[in-house]
Amino acid sequence: MQKIETQYGRARRVWVMDRGIPTEEVLEEMRQAGGPPVQYLVGTPKGRLGKLEAELLKQPWQQAREGVRVKLLPQDGELYVCVESQARIGKERSMRRRRLRRLIGGLKELQEQRLGYESLLLKLGAAKKAAGRDWALIDITLPQRPAKKAALRERCDFSFQLRRDKLRIARRREGRYLLRSNLTGTDPGKLWTMYLQLTQVEQAFKDLKGDLR
Structure with a gap:
């Protein structure tokens, strides 16, 4: 100033x-x-x-x-x-829908890959960074970290679900x-x-x- x-x-x-x-x-x-x-x-x-x-x-x-x-x-x-703003509501809702579709699609692809525990964590970290605030709308469930080092390379499965309660709050603030x-x-x-x-x-x-x- x-x-x-x-x-x-x-x-x-x-x-x-x-x-x-x-x-x-x-x-x-x-x-x-x-x-x-x-x-x-x-x-x-x-x-x-x-x-x-x-x-x-x-x-x-x-x-x-x-x-x-x-x-x-x-x-x-x-x-x-x-x-x-009604115009901004429509625009932001459309943008969020595209981002969530991309995020969920990426998580489904990760589920199909045969990734070990540490590799999976790295991929999820990259997905979180790309998703930004929308990551908070997803709940990820991971298994417990393997105790043996060799087991870290074995396939690790995870699940996720959309937090519809948080999505409702986010939609209420759109626009x-x-x-x-x-x-x-x-x-x-x-x-x-x-x-x-x-x-x-x-x-x-x-x-x-x-x-x-």
Whole structure:
């Protein structure tokens, strides 16, 4: 923030940042900054959505624009905006379906291979890394580690199942975003539009990188 202000001067600007970018210390610095007010709009990790879920359940949905509704939760001088986008629900659900299909297909292939215990662990580790958060939707059952070293090379069978309870929770959060801002008097539909500019900038960078190849 200081670098940008040194280069471009202090101005009444709104900092729009994706989740995970600003720390609590940076946000506190913004709130305490003197001169023109430093205003911000940031996405928050979905884990925070879970923490505030009980409070948000008490709030009514408001229609922000067609296909987008919001819940507002003022807290400690900030405004949390829970946004539900029908377009994003469809997109995220489709993406998750493809990822799960790929993950389950890969696990079935591993079941058909004659892998030893240690080789199987390595393959499962690679599958876990590739699956990311979706790995938490699968329960893996492995046999006890063989006591004898020679037995580690013998075929090891495992089973898995989809955690439908966790999948229901994940589906409930699809297309929902939790925004956090000190623009407490701004129309929530406008806040959502501002936040979407991040995806437009990201796509512009991707297009630019593609043109440079």
